[in-house]
Amino acid sequence: MSLHLFTQNGDTFVFHPxxxxxxxxxxxxxFPLWPSCTTLDLKGKTPAVPSAGTLVLMLxxxxxxxxxxxxxxxxPDTEQFELPEEIARKSIDWLISVSGNNPEVGLGFMGGExxxxxxxxxxxxxxxxxxxxxxxxxxxxxxMTNGLLLxxxxxxxxxxxxxxLTVSFDGPLSVQNANRVLKDGTPSYEKIVPNLLRLTSRCxxxxxxxxxxxxxNLDEVFAECRRLGFxxxxxxxxxxxxxxxxxxxDESTATDALISHFTRQADRLIAASENRDKPAVSMIxxxxxFREAVKDVVIANDELRPPxxxxxxCGAGRSFLTVDVRGNIFPCPRFMALPAYCMGSVLDGxxxxxxxxxxxxxxxxxxxxxWARHLCGGGCIVEHVSGTGSMFRANQNTCRLRxxxxxxxxxxxxxxxxPSLEFMMKYLRR
Ligand code: SF4
Ligand code: SF4
Numbered sequence: 001m002s003l004h005l006f007t008q009n010g011d012t013f014v015f016h017p018x019x020x021x022x023x024x025x026x027x028x029x030x031f032p033l034w035p036s037c038t039t040l041d042l043k044g045k046t047p048a049v050p051s052a053g054t055l056v057l058m059l060x061x062x063x064x065x066x067x068x069x070x071x072x073x074x075x076p077d078t079e080q081f082e083l084p085e086e087i088a089r090k091s092i093d094w095l096i097s098v099s100g101n102n103p104e105v106g107l108g109f110m111g112g113e114x115x116x117x118x119x120x121x122x123x124x125x126x127x128x129x130x131x132x133x134x135x136x137x138x139x140x141x142x143x144m145t146n147g148l149l150l151x152x153x154x155x156x157x158x159x160x161x162x163x164x165l166t167v168s169f170d171g172p173l174s175v176q177n178a179n180r181v182l183k184d185g186t187p188s189y190e191k192i193v194p195n196l197l198r199l200t201s202r203c204x205x206x207x208x209x210x211x212x213x214x215x216x217n218l219d220e221v222f223a224e225c226r227r228l229g230f231x232x233x234x235x236x237x238x239x240x241x242x243x244x245x246x247x248x249x250d251e252s253t254a255t256d257a258l259i260s261h262f263t264r265q266a267d268r269l270i271a272a273s274e275n276r277d278k279p280a281v282s283m284i285x286x287x288x289x290f291r292e293a294v295k296d297v298v299i300a301n302d303e304l305r306p307p308x309x310x311x312x313x314c315g316a317g318r319s320f321l322t323v324d325v326r327g328n329i330f331p332c333p334r335f336m337a338l339p340a341y342c343m344g345s346v347l348d349g350x351x352x353x354x355x356x357x358x359x360x361x362x363x364x365x366x367x368x369x370x371w372a373r374h375l376c377g378g379g380c381i382v383e384h385v386s387g388t389g390s391m392f393r394a395n396q397n398t399c400r401l402r403x404x405x406x407x408x409x410x411x412x413x414x415x416x417x418x419p420s421l422e423f424m425m426k427y428l429r430r
Contacts, residue, residue: 002037004371006407008263013410017371020300020307024414046311049318049357051100056108056322056333057091057124059083059117065146065188067168067180069211069238081112083325085120087346091323092128094346096135105132106164109143110322110333115154125161144168144209146180148188150195158203165206166234167196171221179211193228200229207288211236214254218261222286232288255397259404265290266408270415273424281427291428293409296375298425301413310361310377317343317356317381331356334382341385355391356381366394372406 004015005025015022016034023032061081063070092107099105107128109121125141132139142164158165169192170176177187199206208230210221218235225233237254265284272280285291300307314320317331324336327347335341344351360367360378367378379398387395416424 003031003034008407008411011411011415013407013414015371015406015410017374018307018309020297020309020374021303022297022301022410022414045309046359046362049353050315051102051319052095052098052321053102053104053315053319054106054108054321055091055095056110056320057083057088058111058322058324058333058336059088059109059114059120060112061325062116063112063146064116064148064183065113065180066183066185067146069179069213081325082117083120083323085123087323087325087327088120088124089127090327091346092124092131094349095321096131096137098351099135099137102137104138104140106140106142108141108164111144113146113149114143115145115149118149118154118157122157140164142166146188147192147195147199148182150199152198155199155202158199158206162205163203165199165203167199167206167208167230168211169196169208169225169228170210170212170216171224172217175210175212175216175221179213196228196230204229205231207232207234209234209236211238212254213238214257216257218257222283226283226286230286232291233286234288251397255401258401262290262405262408266412269294269412269424273412273416273420276420276423278427281424285428290405290409293375293405294412295425295428297406297409297413298421300375307374309374311359311374313360313377313379313381317341317353331381338382338385360384360392360394364392364394366399370394370399370403372403375406376402 004017006013012025012029013022014025014031016037018037019034021032021034025031060083095105095107107124111117114121121143128139128141141161144166145168147167147169157163170179173189176189176192180188182188182191208225208228210225210233212218212221212235221235222233237251237258265287268280269284272284299305312318314332316335320332321343322330322333322336323346324330327345329343329345329351330336330341331343343354343356360381361373362368364378367373370376379394379402381391383395383398384391384393387397412424413421
């Protein structure tokens with residue numbers, strides 16, 4: 001394992017994969033005085049498997065929209081595809097029983113469109129509140145919605161529960177209407193936008209998640225989401241492996257487009273921080289994926305703090321679990337199409353972490369040798385499985401994107417002087 005070196009716009013940067021420190025090399029090419037990568041022994045430092053903290057319930061597979069890239073196809077609104085209340089309650093009991101010393105547990109509602117089951121959602125929230133109160137824990141709830149059913153009653157519920165809500169919405173009218181249509185094929189933008197404006201005016205804490213194809217103008221997507229009042233935007237790309245037959249998405253081109261986007265964001269953030277331009281820094285902070293990468297790299301450069309190395313990219317299969325409509329436990333909702341990753345059932349209480357407790361940073365074929373492994377944590381397991389057939393072999397497109405994002409974050413962190421960095425960090429907060 002060696003230091004990672006890269007050059008951009010004539011500057012050369014260096015990153016230490018174990019201490020997570022980074023620097024811009026001087027014109028003479030002097031290297032900073034860092035410990036060698038091989039003398040640092042991290043054996044036995046992998047974090048233990050945490051207790052479960054959040055459970056997502058698939059309330060229904062049915063949906064009131066017909067998005068062009070949806071992986072779930074046409075699912076009828078029948079009981080066979082809905083979570084029975086009895087299984088949902090068992091799931092909540094199970095979550096509390098496996099949550100160990102966690103003082104707080106999270107309950108997420110997904111679908112399909114989860115607000116099609118609003119009465120069930122309300123009933124389960126009351127049940128979970130009562131159960132967690134008796135267990136001496138607090139409860140947070142969340143959901144992912146397409147925004148179509150956001151009535152005043154539902155917005156009241158979201159506001160009164162300070163629900164961690166993410167709206168799947170693709171931004172500009174032309175993009176939203178091309179990708180996300182109603183069941184009868186008619187456009188959705190005009191129907192959803194008034195709901196979103198009422199939502200964000202009452203609940204300024206909600207986020208948006210646009211899903212984009214390669215050819216989208218990302219600046220316009222961000223600008224529209226900001227105009228609608230969201231707190232932050234977490235951009236996702238269309239995953240080819242999940243697309244219905246007949247819809248094409250060139251993942252390599254999509255990756256190139258996002259790499260260009262991160263490069264532009266880095267250029268803008270450097271200029272905005274040097275010019276003390278608060279609105280421009282805040283605009284970039286809206287891009288949650290890039291903001292988090294920059295903050296991670298800047299914080300890692302603080303010699304007074306011990307490095308926060310990532311061993312996992314997300315909590316799926318460890319602190320974060322999902323229950324499908326039959327009570328089967330999966331790592332996260334995107335695993336439900338992969339029966340081999342079923343971890344047990346809340347009906348009989350069986351539960352095994354299996355390979356999900358393994359850190360790809362240690363066991364992934366590419367990850368264990370990757371310079372970015374302790375920033376990245378090994379990537380998204382679903383993306384690896386869908387791209388290569390194995391969770392232990394990395395999806396090259398997502399890797400290329402992740403590495404580029406961290407290189408741009410390193411470039412930002414190492415190009416700014418201390419006052420500019422302090423200014424940037426102040427306004428990158430959310
Ligand atoms: S997923 Fe890719 S970028 Fe992330 S650690 Fe593994 S090889 Fe590196
Ligand atoms: S495994 Fe992938 S899709 Fe699932 S929660 Fe983690 S990052 Fe997200």
